[in-house]
Each structure stands twice: as structure tokens, then as C-alpha cells.
Amino acid sequence: MQKTLKYLPHSVVMMVLATAMPNTGFAKTPLQEVLQYALKQDPRLLEAKAEQDAATQNRKASEALHYPTVAVTSSHMLGQHHRYESDYDRETDAGLRGKLNLYSWGGIEASIDRDKKKERSAYYKFFETRETLGSEIANLYVAAIYYKESLEVAKRNLERHKKFMDNLRVVSTYDTGRLSEFSQAESRYLQAQSSIVDLERSLQTTLSRLNLYFNKRLTVNDLIDPFKDKKAEDFFKTFNEGPKDNVHPSMLAQQAELDSAIADIDVTDATTKPQINLEGLATRYDRNAQVTLSWDLFNRPAHYNTENAKAKVYSAQARLQQIKRDITERYETAKINMLQSQNQANISQRHVTVQTKVANDYAEQFTVSRRTLLEVLDAYADLSRTETTYVNARHEFRTSTLEFLLAQAKIARWAGLPENL
Template identity: 20%
Template structure:
């Protein structure tokens, strides 16, 4: 596939397709590599190709079928007629060779219906492949953003430890001068331990994100690049977003094709109510047949009719079974539309609510930082306790951490909306491999 070259060149440390350096990997490049690396996508691609080959096999029934038959062996024949006193036994070496050419003329439209059914199924599998790629892309976006978020939280945790250690050193110096007590020193020591524990937790979380990234993408994180979000692709309101999602989502389109395929299956099974008409030509060249020495040759061209007048109701059962599968396909299509509507609505609400939350959290950060600065000044003149200062620093750390979480969650909600609408890979400018495209798409 197209992006396998990307995967290999990244592993070799080269710079294909605009990669800025051997140590940088953008979100778009990560998604492209993950799509080729994903076992789910590879398995679905194999399924798609299998159904395409099934359609090719079904189309072969429109062409003449040519069969060659040959056999050789020993044949012993015993005759006992009223004209002979003793039976006449003969043993001869028998040979047979024949060719049969058969051309289907009419089979109740079973072949045409089966070809159409497999065509719909192949296109459905192709769209399912695209839907799987969309889901893989969302997984990569999620872990990519989580890794960047974990990096920022790790930096905040490191800064938090440094701030607490600085206070600890100041309190230790003040204690030596008799300006602070042992309880103050113990208090700040406890806060330093808590800050370091938080730092370890942040580092462990970053390691977890690295492992998940490697599992999905198959490449080390290196230096990930903060993605630039294309806000112009966002729909103006929820109704438009839902309408676009229902119209364009590959899972819904695949479900619609599954309904068409199920209807063609019903048509195929109804072909059993009609006779099968073929034009057949035979040619045989045999020797020593039935105890008669010498060659035996014959050739014939015949129009054959095969009509199943009664088969115990099997045809009726197959038609009804196919009809129920069509009903199942309709219910799957309905379920897919409901899921798409729900996913789009949830992502839309999350995006808008997190946007409002970000603004409030930014105010929280500014206010907490101003309070911290004021508490430090007041502590230096004896108007605030050490506990007030430490609590203020914790408040600033948590406010910044909450803002970072909300900021990345807000970006993820936007990408989730694209995924719910079925256009995430398009929004990321990640092209599907040529093998996934129809002939119309390849022609542009």
C-alpha cells in the first residue's frame, strides 16, 4: 500500500513526504503509518479483496464451460443369450475420451442476481474498510493528543517540584536563622514528597502513552508535532453536522449496500422457481466399449432443459431465509444511523461545552496565579502562613493542569466530530491507498 513506504522510511530515519526530521512525526504521518500497520485494517482489506474475487468467479458462469474427460482401464464383459449354449466372456482394454462444451442461456436470473449481490457486497466491504481506517485514525489522534498532554503535565509537575524545593530551601534557611519552626519545615517536606510523587505518576503516564502509540502506529514517539486544526471544516450547527454525517458516513453507506445485496440474494433464490436452459455440445471417442472391439465415436449438440418441479419446499425456505436477512440488513442500517447521530451529537456538545470550560479555566489559572503572588508577598511580611502559600501553589498547579486537560479534550472533541461524520482522514489530508479506490475515483 501507499503508506508502507512511509513506514519503512520512518524506521530507517529518512525524511519522506515532507517529514521535517528523523526525530519528528506529525499527526498526519502517524495516522497514515497506523492505517497500514493496523491488523484490523489489513484484515478488512483481505475481506474486501476476497469478495471482489467472489464476484469474478460468479461472472465466469456467463462464459462457456468446457470439460474434458478421459479414462482407461480393463473391462470384462460376459454375455449369455438364448442363441448360445455357453456364455461369451470377453476382457478388453477400454478407453474413453470426451469433451463437453456448455453455454448457459437462462437460469431464472440467478447468475445476474448473484453477480449484482457480490458487487454490492464488495462495495460494502470497501466502505467498511474506510470506516475501519476512520476508527484507527481516531485512536491515533486520541493517543497522539494524550501523549502531548502528558508531556505538558509532566513539565508542569517538574516545575511544581522545583517550586516546592525552592520553598523548602528558603524555609530551611529561615529555620537556621530562627525565623521558621520545625513544623513549617516538616510541612514543606511533606509537600515536596507529594509533588515528587505526582511527578512520578506523570512520568509513568507518559510511558503508558508511548507504549500505546507504539502499539497503534508501530513507530517510536520521537518528537511529536502539535497538530494544526482545520476549523473551516467544522459545520456551523448541529443539524447540518448530523445531516452531513448521515449522508456521508461510510458505515451508513455500507449498510445501505448490504440491504441492496440482501435484496439481490432474494432475487437469486427466486431463480429456483424457473427452469435452467443450456446449450450443450458433446464429442466422444471411445474404444472397446461394452465388450465390442473397435472404436466408438459420437458427437451431438443439444438444447437441455432442467426444471426442478418439486424439491420438498427447499426453494421456498431459501427465499424466506434470504428475505429475513434483508430485514436484518435494514435493522443494521437503522442502528448505524442512530449510532452516527448519537456520536455526532455527543462530539458536538463536548466541543462546545469544553470551549466554554476552557475560558473559565483560563480565568481560574489567572486568578490562582495572582492569588499565589499575593500570598507570597504577604508571607514575606508575616501576614500569611506557610500553609496559605503552599495551598495557593497547589491551586495554581491544579488550575494549569485542568486547563491543559480541557484544552486537549477540546481538540479531541473536534476530531471526534470529524470521525462521527466519517471525514476524519479527509480532515487530516490522509489519502486512501489506490487499492481502496473505485475505478471512478482513480480516474478522478
């Protein structure tokens, strides 16, 4: 083979070697790339955008109440009695009827103001939906990483048990008294296999859900830790504004809902006030214009509508306070969990190094009967638990970081998308 390669051009030799060598490098798909695609194409965002457009049309409809309405009218007489004979000629008549509001006690202006607030709420709801969707997708992504890392831990544990069982077979050929210990080791081996099956199922399920949000099929090799080599302090420096009333879309949307509920009280109250309209009618036989006054002296439903609008104000106020409290709690809890999980990961990482040496020493000492089988298996179990603790701590750090970003509505910004608020 070496003689053959000697006479080949250098470029061809490199091509052959590159083909023969295993491909250990994979093109990763960062979480930011997934979010940048999903947060522009997802149906939930399209729905939120449509709701925003619908709110705009409602506002325009309220503004149009200042314009006159014109209708075509037509009537055909079925029965009639008149004093003069000439009036009997008017069996069928057609024409135009117009109506223009002159004064509505502020009802139209209140409707416009209410719908403007609802339009503003729908605008912020779009960005609230984007942040919530981004959080869901990001949590699926980091969950897939968690199952991937847990699977790696389980496979290492399985490999240790397999290697130990192979050594145990060799030892038992010289010491037949140890054949009974083989069943105990095999039981732990099968337990490790069962864990792998469960983790593989969870990993594939999570990837299947994640792939619904991206334009290509993601595999395990595409995943990369979005917060690798990042510390909690780094995020505290970059994203430490905290949840603000005038920035967070959830708070802004609910505040707009509260304002629209307050304006709705004026709308319902105006229905109990006089309405002054200019009305006109033009047919083949008649022409008239008149100013009309309409005032409901008794309108019980209007009273209940006003009380209903007031109750909605109290509900919106309570909801706003609840949102503020939940977001603040999420923000503070996320900061604590980020620091604690970061410390736990650092400790567990050192613990893994020590426990690996302990497990290897116990396995070697078992071959010379200085350690029992149970001690070796327990050492392997401790090592697996320590590795799992590290994986859990890293997963907790990732999820807490996402909660930290979500509490400030910064997931889209972290992914490289404009905030547009």
C-alpha cells in the same frame, strides 16, 4: 574568550556561539504528517484493500456462470454384459463434457447483482477503516500531548513545593517552632513526585503505541498541538456538512450490505426454480447434445436458505438505522463538547493567572507569619488543580474535534489525503 573571538572570522564566531547556546528549537512532527504516512501503509488498510479485491473476484466468478464449463471425462469398465459381442470392445473411453446454462430463472443475474453490491460495500469499507484508523492514531497523538502538558503542570507544582521547602528551611533556622511544619510540606512534595512518575509512565506508553504507526521514533519534543490557535467556530465553518447518507463511508457500506442482502433473497429463491441447461458429450465412441431440465420438487434446505436471507435483510436494515443514529449522536455531542471545552479552557486560563498570584502572595505572607503552612499548601494545590483543569479542557477540545471530524468522515481530508468517494 572575547579577545579570542575578536580575531576569528565572523562565520566561525557564529558557529561557536550556535554550538554553545542550548538548542531550544525542535523539529516538530505534526499529526497530519503521521496520518499521511500511517493511512497509506497500515496493515489494516492492506487487509481492507485485499477484501475489496476478493469481492471483485467473487463478482467476476458470478459473471462467469454465463460461460460454458468444459471437463475432461474418462471411464474404465470393471464389469459389463451386452447383447452384442462388438460392444465388449469399449472397456476404456475418454472425452469431453460441456455444460451451458440456458435459463436459471434470474439466479445468475441475481448473483451478479448481489456480488456487485458486496463489492461496493468492500470499497466503502476501505474508507471506513481508514477513518477509524485515523481517529485511533489521532487520539493517541493528542493523548500524548495531554500527558506531556499534565507532566509540565506536575513538574511546576513540584518546583513550587521544592522552592517553598528551601525557604522553610531558612525560616526554621530562625524560628525552630516551625520545624514540625517541614514534614507536612515534604509530604505534599512526595505526593507531587508520585504524580510525575505516573504521568511519565502513561506518556511513554502512549508514545510507544503511537510509534507503531510512524516510520521514525517520536519523542515528546516532536509533539505539537494540532488545533493550536483554532476555535470551534473555525471547524464549524470548514467542516459543517454533517453526516450525510450519500457521503459517509460507514453509511454507504452498510447501505450496500443491505442491497446485497435483498439481492441474496432472489439468489436463494432461484435455487427452487427450474434450471435449463445445454449439455454435450464427445468421446471416441459417442457424440451427443441435449437440453436438460432440472427442478427440485422437494428441497427443504432451499426454503430455510430463503428465510435466512430475509432475516439478514431485517438485520442489515436495523444495523443501518443504528449506524445513522450513532453517527448523528456523535456529531451533535462533539459540537456541544467543543464549545463547552473551549469556554472552560478560556475561563481556566484566566483563573490560572489569578491563582498564581494568590499562591505567590500566600508564600510570601507565610515568611512573616501572616499565613499558615496549610493555607500555603492549599493555595499550591488549588493552583495545580486550576492548571490541570485547563489542560483537561484543552484535551477535551482536541478529542471532541476529532470526534466531530470522524462523525463526518473528514479525518483523512483534514490530514491532506484525498477522499476518493
